[in-house]
Amino acid sequence: MTLEIRRTAFADVPASRRLGAEAFGVSPQPAPDPDPDNWPSPNIRPWVATDDGEVVAGLGVRSFTSWFHGAPLATAGFAGVTVAAERRGSGLLRPLVEAALAEARGLGDVVSTLYPSSAGIYRGLGYEVVGAFEEVRVPMSALAAVRPPAPDVRARRATAADVPAVRRVYETWASAQNGPLSRREEPFAMEPDDIVGPDADYTGVTLAVRGAGDTEELLGFASWSRGQGYDRTNTVEVDDLVALTPDAARALWRVLGSFSPVAGWVQVCTSGGWSGLDVSRLVLPDHAATAAPRPYMLRLLDVPGALAAARVAPVTARVPFAVADPGAPDLEGAWTLETAGGAVHVVPDDAATPGDRPTFTSGGLAQSWAGAQSTANVRLAGGLSGPTTHDAVWDALWGGRQVHVRDYF
Numbered sequence: 001m002t003l004e005i006r007r008t009a010f011a012d013v014p015a016s017r018r019l020g021a022e023a024f025g026v027s028p029q030p031a032p033d034p035d036p037d038n039w040p041s042p043n044i045r046p047w048v049a050t051d052d053g054e055v056v057a058g059l060g061v062r063s064f065t066s067w068f069h070g071a072p073l074a075t076a077g078f079a080g081v082t083v084a085a086e087r088r089g090s091g092l093l094r095p096l097v098e099a100a101l102a103e104a105r106g107l108g109d110v111v112s113t114l115y116p117s118s119a120g121i122y123r124g125l126g127y128e129v130v131g132a133f134e135e136v137r138v139p140m141s142a143l144a145a146v147r148p149p150a151p152d153v154r155a156r157r158a159t160a161a162d163v164p165a166v167r168r169v170y171e172t173w174a175s176a177q178n179g180p181l182s183r184r185e186e187p188f189a190m191e192p193d194d195i196v197g198p199d200a201d202y203t204g205v206t207l208a209v210r211g212a213g214d215t216e217e218l219l220g221f222a223s224w225s226r227g228q229g230y231d232r233t234n235t236v237e238v239d240d241l242v243a244l245t246p247d248a249a250r251a252l253w254r255v256l257g258s259f260s261p262v263a264g265w266v267q268v269c270t271s272g273g274w275s276g277l278d279v280s281r282l283v284l285p286d287h288a289a290t291a292a293p294r295p296y297m298l299r300l301l302d303v304p305g306a307l308a309a310a311r312v313a314p315v316t317a318r319v320p321f322a323v324a325d326p327g328a329p330d331l332e333g334a335w336t337l338e339t340a341g342g343a344v345h346v347v348p349d350d351a352a353t354p355g356d357r358p359t360f361t362s363g364g365l366a367q368s369w370a371g372a373q374s375t376a377n378v379r380l381a382g383g384l385s386g387p388t389t390h391d392a393v394w395d396a397l398w399g400g401r402q403v404h405v406r407d408y409f
């Protein structure tokens, strides 16, 4: 048995695909053969584990930026993690993930994220759940009572000329949250041909606008697919519903609700659950909905890098902290966070002694830094120990944004 963990070679592609198709139940129809000149796809780093040359595990790392605390951070998004059925439970996962994490860190990625099939698979590797992508199904009956927007806000269909403004609306929303992809990189970039026109992914993109002509202002958008049929069993599927004002949200929901005679449901890709609720849902007078959440996990790769990139409240404070986690030894260390005027500096502290400062596990730090849980709750979950003196300041620094993510990978 000769185990090798390395980046996937082109010759490994058929075996890697078979492994992935088997694990994720992908259609047995073979996908078209990849073109060696255009493989791997941009912004994806595939990895395999081989045993005597046979592919026994694989994963792909997507490279993108995602918003945390007002900064677009380089992110390694893990996907397609698979171990061959007969080799599961034999310890292949950790060295494979650790090799890909080490490469990501070397390339400058600051955080890593993933959608787990089971959260327990990744906890021991330092990841923790910080939010969820959700497909929420809203019955048309719940949209019937959405109040009309103010008279100066109306809906109209987007054209290619609107795409730059649509991107700006997305960025205005995304940069105010923790977690959303910036959509500056392929395949997540909002390319005009993907959004509007004959080959678009959607039936239409509806805009909520105020004013007209040169003074028209874009306040929100919804990209939707009509689906087939015209009875109440049908669903209008919405990939994005982003509104910068309540009137924009009302205008968009009402357009979707206008399909009520020919569809029974609107299914919206959203995030945040009920505690970090997508504010565009606040205009719905009826909470009737069913949700299928897909948890999103986060792990830091560079503790000083992630914390120092943030724009935080302009408080002046010095907070000692440490990370101790045998499952994520690369993150372990002790530092002092110094903040003033909204900027953060993180200075290594060689004089630290065990127990002298708040000490996070990797997962506890991920939850706290992302604003997903208060220090009090992270303590309850076992992700934080040590003195509580600085908990209120820590919460004030990191607790001000909700976790959202709108791209599944």
Ligand SMILES: CC(C)(COP(=O)(O)OP(=O)(O)OC[C@H]1O[C@@H](n2cnc3c(N)ncnc32)[C@H](O)[C@@H]1OP(=O)(O)O)[C@@H](O)C(=O)NCCC(=O)NCCS
Residues within 6 Å of the ligand: 023, 024, 080, 081, 082, 083, 084, 087, 088, 089, 090, 091, 092, 093, 094, 115, 116, 117, 118, 119, 120, 121, 122, 123, 124, 125
């Ligand atoms: C998930 C998978 C990659 C794990 O590989 P594996 O070799 O079986 O993993 P290991 O036995 O080394 O276990 C690694 C960790 O995951 C945990 N784990 C494994 N399977 C799990 C499951 N189904 N649910 C929760 N935790 C699980 C183990 O307890 C272990 O935790 P620890 O590190 O805290 O001790 C493999 O089972 C697989 O390919 N499954 C089908 C595809 C899949 O679900 N992929 C994940 C997509 S996100």
